[in-house]
Amino acid sequence: MNTNLDIIPINKWYKGLAEKPVIIAGPCSAETKEQVLQTAVEISKIPQVKIFRAGIWKPRTRPGSFEGVGTIGLKWLAKVKQKTKLLTAVEVATPEHVKICKQNPESVDILWIGARTTANPFSVQELADALKGLDIPVMIKNPINPDLSLWIGAIERVYNSGINKIAAIHRGFSPFEPTKLRNIPKWEIPIDLKLHFPKLDIINDPSHISGIKKYVSEIAQDALDLNMDGLMIETHINPEKALSDAKQQLKPEELAVLLERIKYRLAENKNxxxxxxxxxxxxxxxxxxxxxxxxxxxxxxxxxxxxxxxxxxxxxxxxxxxxxxxxxxxxxxxxxxxxxxxxxxxxxxxxxxxxxxxxxxxxxxxxxxx
CATH class of the missing domain: 1.20.59.10 (Chorismate mutase)
Incomplete structure (x- = not known):
């Protein structure tokens, strides 16, 4: 197992990402042009947020759920970039998604691979093949089940495709029994991942771990206390009317309060x-x-x-x-x-x-x- 991957950290991906923790925010799903732009404009007023996330293709657990607006959402993200200084990130689940993003560089700055995809090495390899020749950062979520090898394998497959701007996203793992959280953090797994890849930045996703916004602040604080490199927090202009994951999304003003109240600790002290x-x-x-x-x-x-x-x-x-x-x-x-x-x-x-x-x-x- 190669633990010496020459991974480029997030602070060298784009200008404006030098400070840690890196904060990513935006709706679970892009639903309408107005919703995307209103959310982005409000989020852009929060100085800590540097990246706007929005799902336009949504691989859902069951058919009939909202599966995203598709390619038209890229036009809305291009408008976000025009109206704000935010970078943009979207999830890709198929080679076709990668191809479409490649054709729309004015819309997308960063890609991420979701938990359901990471769990399937065949799907990850197909994405890795589609990524060959591209120079775009890729973030990789942990698989749904607590399998460190699957997560490591996904990172290695993407890296072997020629992508070296890579980060991991820790969104927790499906619990085997009822808990107060949607997904159990199992902090030891992202910590073990850091041991395997010391240069790899790990972004925590407290929204998916929490499942309801009541616990988002608590999980976010835990993540930063454990020296995670950033947070991805789902934020919606009107969460009550969200078409997916409504209970776990914050309003922009709630996000601003969370980021003001959270305690940022030093990774090291040279005193x-x-x-x-x-x-x-x-x-x-x-x-x-x-x-x-x-x-x-x-x-x-x-x-x-x-x-x-x-x-x-x-x-x-x-x-x-x-x-x-x-x-x-x-x-x-x-x-x-x-x-x-x-x-x-x-x-x-x-x-x-x-x-x-x-x-x-x-x-x-x-x-x-x-």
Whole structure:
């Protein structure tokens, strides 16, 4: 896996994008010329916003939903560029969409690939082939399901087509059970993506994660606190009448308030005193982690001894009564020490899974030696 892609960051795509976080705003869908222009004009009054987004082709989950106005929307985006200083971005889902955008450079500055498309490597490759020879930035949303490899693969396919102005969009993942959010953030996945591609900018989409505007500000703050490189926030001149995703879209004035109230933190602080104090904290963490790993290694040695003892006495690996006792006692211990019980349960399950694997290996070796 190539982690050294020579990706050009957003601040070098166009003039006016030097400052972070990069703020992208606009309606989920371009619905009418008036709606697009009114929204864009109001958004252009917000100094933090540099890019106007609008979907003109909308791949919907079910037929019969509003699927976008199509190519005519590009004419409206050209008007947006004439009336404001905003750059424009649209979603492309097919090679034909790419071709049409190529034929209308006065309308589109940036493309993005949606979550449903990213989930299909065949579709991504078709788009990558259509992008060959173009010099246009492409943003790639995470796939609907929490599969980091799919996201990485989509980025690599686009990069291999000759596009090096690439960013990722984190819009969350479909939940497996009901939650207060439309999509679960699973912050560890975009963080892992950053580890794979250190030069890659990641834009957070709090609108799609939230599902309703009540949580947009909270998710946006979380994203910036985790050093995401920007925000894409759905904004509509009249959200109540929006033809798609009405509940999660903000009014321009609501967006302005959000961007004023949000706390922008430094990615780093070069103050010597701060660095010295931070290093002391990190030293403590490093020392504790070393002890945890050494204790886990010792635990696994004991597990292997237990596995051998069970095998010698013809006893099954999994003991339900013992497992219940471990869960109950450790969760209580976690509670007594102010450790989150959900976290502790997940940790116990991981350790137990590895313990089962170790004991199975011991049993196989015992059986093979007979």
């Amino acid at each position: 010597p005193e701060f660095i010295s104090n931070l290093e002391q904290f990190r030293y403590q963490i490093d020392s504790i982690d070393q002890q945890i790993i050494e204790l886990l290694a010792h635990r696994m040695l004991v597990i292997e001894d237990i596995g051998a003892y069970k095998a010698d006495n013809n006893v099954t690996i999994f003991q339900l009564k013992r497992w219940k006792k471990i869960i109950s006692s450790r969760l209580q211990l976690a509670k007594d020490n102010n450790v989150d019980q959900n976290f502790m349960r997940k940790l116990l399950q991981l350790v137990h899974k590895e313990s089962i694997r170790k004991q199975k290996n011991v049993l196989k070796l015992k059986n093979a030696s007979k």
